[in-house]
Amino acid sequence: MTGFASKAGDGAGHAWLWELRGVNGKGLDLRLRLPDWIEGLEPLLRKALGARVVRGNIQVSLKLTAGDDAAPMxxxxxxxxxxxxxxxxxxxxxxxxxxxxxxxxxxxxxTLRGILTTETAEADIAALRDALLADFDAALDAFCAMRAEEGAALMQVLTRQIDEIAAYTAEAAAIAESRADAQAARLRTQLARVMENAEGADAARVAQELALIAVKSDITEELDRLRAHVDAARSLLAEPGAVGRKLDFLCQEFNREANTLCSKSGDGRLTQVGLALKTVIDQMREQVQNVE
Structure with missing residues (x-):
C-alpha cells in the first residue's frame, strides 16, 4: 500500500524533518537516508518499521540542520x-x-563520510537520538494510519470482487445442472462410440478412455474448489494483520480453477461465465498487490 507522512521537530541544538514514503512491493524493502554520525539510530528505526510494516518499498529520510547552539563542525x-x-x-x-x-x-x-565531524559529546548525541526517535514514532503512526485508510478502501473493493466470483460460480453451477440431461445423453453417445470400437482393444486402454470422457465433462470439483476459495478469501479479509501474500496465492488458485472450468465447459454459456470469472479474478489479483 502507498503512504506518506512527515514530521518536523527541533531540540538538542538541531532542527529536523522526517519523511516516510511507501509504495507497493512484494516484500519489505527499507531504504533509510540518515546522518551516519548519530550512532544506533538506524537499527532502532529498522526495528520500529519491521514491527509495524510487513510489505512495501519504504523510504525514510531525515533532514537534519544544526541550530545556533549546536556543536561546531x-x-x-x-x-x-x-x-x-x-x-x-x-x-x-x-x-x-x-x-x-x-x-x-x-x-x-x-558531504562524504568523515570529512566534517562534530565535537558533540556522546551524551548530547544520545539526547538528540532520543528526540529524533520520539518524532519518528509520531511520523510512523501517521504513515500507518494513512495505509490503514487505504486498506479499508481496498477491503471494500476486494469484498465486491469476491462476491462477484461467488455469483459467477453459482451461475456456472446452475448452468451445469440445467444441462445435466443433455450432458448425460452426450456422454452416453460418446461411451457408445468407444464401445463400438473397443473390440479387440486393450481393456485397460478402453477403461482409460471412458474415464477421460467422464472427467472432461464434469466440473463438480472445480465448482467445489471455487466455493472453498471464496470462503478462504472472506476469512482472510476478516483476519487482522498482513494477508497480502496469502491472497496473492489464493488468486492463483482461483485462476487455475477458472481456466479448467473454461477448458471443460463444452457449452457456450458456461464458457462465457468462465471468461467473466477470469476477468474478475485478474482484477482482484491487481488489487491484491496493494495489500499488506
Whole structure:
C-alpha cells in the first residue's frame, strides 16, 4: 500500500524533518537516508518499521540542520587527504582506461563520510537520538494510519470482487445442472462410440478412455474448489494483520480453477461465465498487490 507522512521537530541544538514514503512491493524493502554520525539510530528505526510494516518499498529520510547552539563542525584533515588521494587514483585509472569522469565539487566532497565531524559529546548525541526517535514514532503512526485508510478502501473493493466470483460460480453451477440431461445423453453417445470400437482393444486402454470422457465433462470439483476459495478469501479479509501474500496465492488458485472450468465447459454459456470469472479474478489479483 502507498503512504506518506512527515514530521518536523527541533531540540538538542538541531532542527529536523522526517519523511516516510511507501509504495507497493512484494516484500519489505527499507531504504533509510540518515546522518551516519548519530550512532544506533538506524537499527532502532529498522526495528520500529519491521514491527509495524510487513510489505512495501519504504523510504525514510531525515533532514537534519544544526541550530545556533549546536556543536561546531570540524574539518578532518587526515580524512580529507585520504579521500582526495583516493579520488586522484580513481581519476588516473579511469583516464588510463579511456574513461572521462565528471569533476567533483567541494559541496559534494564535504558531504562524504568523515570529512566534517562534530565535537558533540556522546551524551548530547544520545539526547538528540532520543528526540529524533520520539518524532519518528509520531511520523510512523501517521504513515500507518494513512495505509490503514487505504486498506479499508481496498477491503471494500476486494469484498465486491469476491462476491462477484461467488455469483459467477453459482451461475456456472446452475448452468451445469440445467444441462445435466443433455450432458448425460452426450456422454452416453460418446461411451457408445468407444464401445463400438473397443473390440479387440486393450481393456485397460478402453477403461482409460471412458474415464477421460467422464472427467472432461464434469466440473463438480472445480465448482467445489471455487466455493472453498471464496470462503478462504472472506476469512482472510476478516483476519487482522498482513494477508497480502496469502491472497496473492489464493488468486492463483482461483485462476487455475477458472481456466479448467473454461477448458471443460463444452457449452457456450458456461464458457462465457468462465471468461467473466477470469476477468474478475485478474482484477482482484491487481488489487491484491496493494495489500499488506
Amino acid at each position: 570540524r574539518l578532518d584533515e587526515a580524512q580529507l587527504g585520504a579521500v582526495l588521494g583516493a579520488m586522484a587514483r580513481i581519476e588516473a585509472e579511469a583516464m588510463a582506461q579511456g574513461l572521462s569522469l565528471a569533476p567533483s565539487t567541494a559541496a559534494e566532497i564535504v
